[in-house]
Amino acid sequence: MTDTREELETRGPTNGPPPLLRFVAAKIGGGVVSLFLVAVLGFFLFRVLPGDPARTMTRSTPVSAEQLAALRHRFGLDQPLYLQFRDFLLNLLHGDLGTSYIYNRPVAELILERIGPTVLLGGTATVAAVLVGLWMGTRAAWRQGGPVDRWFTSVGLTLWSVPTFWLGLLLLMAFGVGVGPLPGLFPVAGMSSPDVPAGVVARVLDVAHHLVLPCLTLVAVIYAQFMMVMRTSLLEEMGAEYLTTARAKGLREDLVRRRHAVPNALLPTVTLIFLHLGLVVAGAITVETVFSWPGLGLLTYEALRVPDLPLLQGTFIVLAGSVIVMNVLAELIYRFLDPRVRES
Amino acid sequence: MITVGVRASRARRAAPRALLLILTLLLAASVPAFGKHTPATAADSTNGGEVTLRVGIQQEFDSLNPFLGFSLASTDVFRLIYPTLTTYSAEDFSVVPELATDWESSADKLTWTFHIRQGVNWSDGRPVTAHDVAYTFKRMMDDPAAATANGNYVDNFDSVTAPDDRTVVIRTESPQATMRSIAAPIVPRHVWSRIDNVAEFANQRMPIVGSGPFVATEYRPQQHLTLRANEDFWRGAPTVDRLRFVNFENSDAAVQALRKGEIDVVRDLTPTQFDALRGTEDIRRVRGKGRRFFEIVLNPGAANSAGDPIGTGHPALQDARVRRAIDRAIDRERLVQRVLSGYGTVGAGYLPPIFEDFYWTPPPEARRPFSIEAVNRALNEAGYPRGPEGVRRGPSGRVLDFEFVLHGDSPTDALVGKFVKEWLSRLGIRVRLQPVSDNQVNQRTTAGDFDMVVSGWSVNPDPDYVLRLQTCGARPKPGGGGLPDSFLCDRRYDELYARQLAEFDHTQRVELIRKAQRRFHRMATGLILFYPNALEAYRSDRFEGFESQPSDGGVITAQQGYWGYYEARPTEQARTASGGAGYRSAAFVVVGALLLGAVVVASTAARRRRTAEHRE
Numbered sequence: 005m006t007d008t009r010e011e012l013e014t015r016g017p018t019n020g021p022p023p024l025l026r027f028v029a030a031k032i033g034g035g036v037v038s039l040f041l042v043a044v045l046g047f048f049l050f051r052v053l054p055g056d057p058a059r060t061m062t063r064s065t066p067v068s069a070e071q072l073a074a075l076r077h078r079f080g081l082d083q084p085l086y087l088q089f090r091d092f093l094l095n096l097l098h099g100d101l102g103t104s105y106i107y108n109r110p111v112a113e114l115i116l117e118r119i120g121p122t123v124l125l126g127g128t129a130t131v132a133a134v135l136v137g138l139w140m141g142t143r144a145a146w147r148q149g150g151p152v153d154r155w156f157t158s159v160g161l162t163l164w165s166v167p168t169f170w171l172g173l174l175l176l177m178a179f180g181v182g183v184g185p186l187p188g189l190f191p192v193a194g195m196s197s198p199d200v201p202a203g204v205v206a207r208v209l210d211v212a213h214h215l216v217l218p219c220l221t222l223v224a225v226i227y228a229q230f231m232m233v234m235r236t237s238l239l240e241e242m243g244a245e246y247l248t249t250a251r252a253k254g255l256r257e258d259l260v261r262r263r264h265a266v267p268n269a270l271l272p273t274v275t276l277i278f279l280h281l282g283l284v285v286a287g288a289i290t291v292e293t294v295f296s297w298p299g300l301g302l303l304t305y306e307a308l309r310v311p312d313l314p315l316l317q318g319t320f321i322v323l324a325g326s327v328i329v330m331n332v333l334a335e336l337i338y339r340f341l342d343p344r345v346r347e348s
Numbered sequence: 349m350i351t352v353g354v355r356a357s358r359a360r361r362a363a364p365r366a367l368l369l370i371l372t373l374l375l376a377a378s379v380p381a382f383g384k385h386t387p388a389t390a391a392d393s394t395n396g397g398e399v400t401l402r403v404g405i406q407q408e409f410d411s412l413n414p415f416l417g418f419s420l421a422s423t424d425v426f427r428l429i430y431p432t433l434t435t436y437s438a439e440d441f442s443v444v445p446e447l448a449t450d451w452e453s454s455a456d457k458l459t460w461t462f463h464i465r466q467g468v469n470w471s472d473g474r475p476v477t478a479h480d481v482a483y484t485f486k487r488m489m490d491d492p493a494a495a496t497a498n499g500n501y502v503d504n505f506d507s508v509t510a511p512d513d514r515t516v517v518i519r520t521e522s523p524q525a526t527m528r529s530i531a532a533p534i535v536p537r538h539v540w541s542r543i544d545n546v547a548e549f550a551n552q553r554m555p556i557v558g559s560g561p562f563v564a565t566e567y568r569p570q571q572h573l574t575l576r577a578n579e580d581f582w583r584g585a586p587t588v589d590r591l592r593f594v595n596f597e598n599s600d601a602a603v604q605a606l607r608k609g610e611i612d613v614v615r616d617l618t619p620t621q622f623d624a625l626r627g628t629e630d631i632r633r634v635r636g637k638g639r640r641f642f643e644i645v646l647n648p649g650a651a652n653s654a655g656d657p658i659g660t661g662h663p664a665l666q667d668a669r670v671r672r673a674i675d676r677a678i679d680r681e682r683l684v685q686r687v688l689s690g691y692g693t694v695g696a697g698y699l700p701p702i703f704e705d706f707y708w709t710p711p712p713e714a715r716r717p718f719s720i721e722a723v724n725r726a727l728n729e730a731g732y733p734r735g736p737e738g739v740r741r742g743p744s745g746r747v748l749d750f751e752f753v754l755h756g757d758s759p760t761d762a763l764v765g766k767f768v769k770e771w772l773s774r775l776g777i778r779v780r781l782q783p784v785s786d787n788q789v790n791q792r793t794t795a796g797d798f799d800m801v802v803s804g805w806s807v808n809p810d811p812d813y814v815l816r817l818q819t820c821g822a823r824p825k826p827g828g829g830g831l832p833d834s835f836l837c838d839r840r841y842d843e844l845y846a847r848q849l850a851e852f853d854h855t856q857r858v859e860l861i862r863k864a865q866r867r868f869h870r871m872a873t874g875l876i877l878f879y880p881n882a883l884e885a886y887r888s889d890r891f892e893g894f895e896s897q898p899s900d901g902g903v904i905t906a907q908q909g910y911w912g913y914y915e916a917r918p919t920e921q922a923r924t925a926s927g928g929a930g931y932r933s934a935a936f937v938v939v940g941a942l943l944l945g946a947v948v949v950a951s952t953a954a955r956r957r958r959t960a961e962h963r964e
Binding site for chain 2: 053054055056059060061062063065066067068069070071074075077078103106107108109110117118173176177180181182188191192193194195196198292293294295296298302303306309311
């Protein structure tokens with residue numbers, strides 16, 4: 005890291021477009037190339053999966069061999085692989101992700117329908133986990149080895165290592181159904197109740213009500229990583245001389261931490277946050293299953309079972325795409341957050 | 349450096365503030381729990397005296413288009429919203445009139461005439477006529493996309509005509525006894541003739557025009573499907589006002605939702621869940637006979653439809669004596685007890701006991717009771733002596749070492765595999781368990797790449813389809829495809845199969861089907877181990893009962909018909925009570941306590957912070 009920076013710093017002014025623009029263009033270009041490679045990889049990857057989509061889909065209904073052959077023909081599975089690949093690429097260039105085998109609907113439409121709930125759940129949980137994690141990490145590092153540090157670290161790591169599925173079910177039992185005198189406070193499944201009266205406020209409250217348990221589960225499991233990274237990077241700053249200087253100026257401990265130590269410790273955490281944001285779309289699959297949250301994770305799971313190739317390819321592109329986009333964003337934002345990188 | 353004293357005071361402050369944060373978050377989101385509208389309680393199912401029956405399902409609707417939907421969830425809904433020519437009675441699965449009031453077949457057994465009920469209307473007010481029926485079948489015959497889900501019903505159709513509004517005439521290519529049970533949904537011609545591309549039509553515009561006891565009115569994918577009672581239904585309006593299928597991705601969550609009263613009925617319970625609900629207040633359990641059989645297929649020398657051998661089957665299994673020996677080495681009683689916790693029936697015949705008339709059990713002389721000693725003797729006599737290490741060898745000298753393919757995600761398969769492996773090892777037969785994905789099970793079955801494989805099918809009231817799976821014609825074509833089950837290709841079985849399909853007299857046909865089962869049992873290519881029960885439970889505080897199918901020990905959901913949902917009997921409480929009141933007041937108490945706690949914590953924290961700052 006430092007080496008690259010020094011290298012950049014020593015480079016003299018060059019001709020052509022301004023360096024910032026070039027930097028941004030290069031990053032975005034790289035992202036687009038990665039996305040394309042992902043799409044190609046996805047096509048072949050899922051075709052290696054064993055199984056016959058037509059047969060798996062029709063398991064619960066009596067069908068004749070002719071019906072199965074007709075299904076395969078409609079899916080284009082009776083064509084040679086290179087023709088299937090050509091069609092796939094042509095459609096992709098037109099922005100067409102194909103039609104789902106199971107649902108007989110355009111893949112793009114299905115993904116759009118389900119990406120909202122997933123982003124809502126994953127986004128809320130990530131924001132909450134980041135806030136809780138950073139706050140706890142700061143406290144823990146500031147009093148390294150103290151009771152707060154020991155508590156936060158051990159609770160955080162315990163939750164981090166607990167299976168998500170199990171924790172979700174426990175929370176569902178405790179707060180969804182109720183234990184002993186505690187009544188069930190939250191719904192056990194779904195994203196909304198069917199009979200909520202009209203009105204935006206009622207609907208928003210209803211969704212928020214459904215969101216609590218899945219969100220709590222997700223936060224409990226993921227906040228520890230933000231906490232630990234924040235704690236570690238703050239510990240690295242703890243002995244720094246600028247903190248002594250700040251204290252010598254007579255600043256309160258609170259302010260020393262908030263204005264001097266935390267901003268410097270935040271940088272590695274930002275990288276982690278953006279990497280994690282990319283996974284928001286993919287990461288909630290277990291929680292979605294426990295709480296029957298109608299999101300993208302479940303859609304992918306259903307698609308994988310058949311395998312519904314167009315749907316799998318579509319979700320794969322979207323999941324990988326979000327990671328790539330977030331990575332590009334992280335690199336761009338890092339530049340603005342860290343003055344040393346910006347100046348280069 | 350700072351002093352230890354200051355550190356400690358900060359630490360005291362940090363913990364309550366974290367608590368405060370969590371409490372606030374919890375509180376903010378639990379607000380609707382005690383608001384005016386209590387969404388997730390029994391209250392929402394009683395809206396102004398209306399009763400909603402809420403059924404938890406663990407499968408998604410693949411499509412609401414009746415020409416495309418395959419999943420059990422979808423076909424269950426099609427029975428509620430679309431008419432069929434005939435249906436199966438709730439008492440005993442006998443074929444009874446539905447849209448067709450009566451029907452007759454010609455002397456040459458090739459022409460069928462159905463008379464359509466008068467005064468039945470689509471939910472948009474137009475009358476249901478014979479033209480709708482003819483249109484539906486013709487579309488399935490002419491448009492490959494429309495044949496996707498139910499094409500097998502019209503495979504043997506030569507022509508379909510509607511000479512007038514009330515008569516449908518169908519001519520078949522060969523005699524077909526199953527003509528009385530065509531379960532394909534009939535669609536309104538005036539709606540569907542405007543749909544050019546059936547394959548891409550989702551049919552999600554609500555309300556869906558149909559003419560069953562319910563009308564689909566609201567659909568949120570992966571969440572729920574709501575139907576309202578069809579007041580104009582020709583048999584009379586259903587007893588409940590609304591019916592709702594609620595999606596659960598996790599059966600434990602569905603059970604908890606039932607306990608809590610968020611749903612009224614839950615199905616597909618595991619024995620453990622079913623046992624755990626025993627004695628629960630306001631919940632009644634239903635142990636119904638199931639439509640499935642659980643089978644182990646022994647590869648009898650797989651071949652394709654041209655007769656060319658395919659796959660990797662062990663030659664010893666081509667000897668029916670070995671297959672029958674393996675059958676006798678399986679203790680079915682034990683399997684039902686240990687694998688199904690007793691919730692199932694010991695198997696032998698091909699068709700499950702839920703279909704009383706077709707159900708066949710071997711007579712005493714054909715029975716193969718469990719006995720390791722007898723089997724050991726039989727194998728010695730048949731020329732499969734034990735070699736070194738006690739493992740048997742065939743006449744060719746090849747060791748009896750079988751690959752047993754199982755569904756990797758099924759606990760039932762895993763247990764059965766464990767038991768069978770142990771029993772066969774006592775015979776001197778080695779078994780290698782191969783748990784693989786569902787897809788691979790299908791693929792290996794079709795390719796004949798197995799010695800033993802787990803199989804099983806849901807049987808329809810007309811068993812023709814599952815019977816056909818064991819015919820020579822079911823074997824895969826040389827180019828692939830096909831739907832083989834046990835690769836049985838037996839002239840006598842095929843003859844019995846063909847005769848039952850052409851036999852229009854029910855008693856005679858039942859006799860032929862029983863004979864076919866006896867032949868299947870004799871050939872022992874598929875060993876029927878057990879028929880699992882269907883386990884369901886419902887809220888008895890809200891529903892007094894459901895029409896079960898069959899009436900003796902049947903199921904209340906996913907029937908072959910709409911009886912269970914149609915004749916659900918709500919309790920007085922469900923009709924009048926606002927429900928959930930107790931829950932709401934309890935919620936008030938808890939939320940109040942939390943609120944009070946939060947205020948105390950907040951004020952303490954604030955005070956501490958102030959004093960701490962003063963100290964500095």
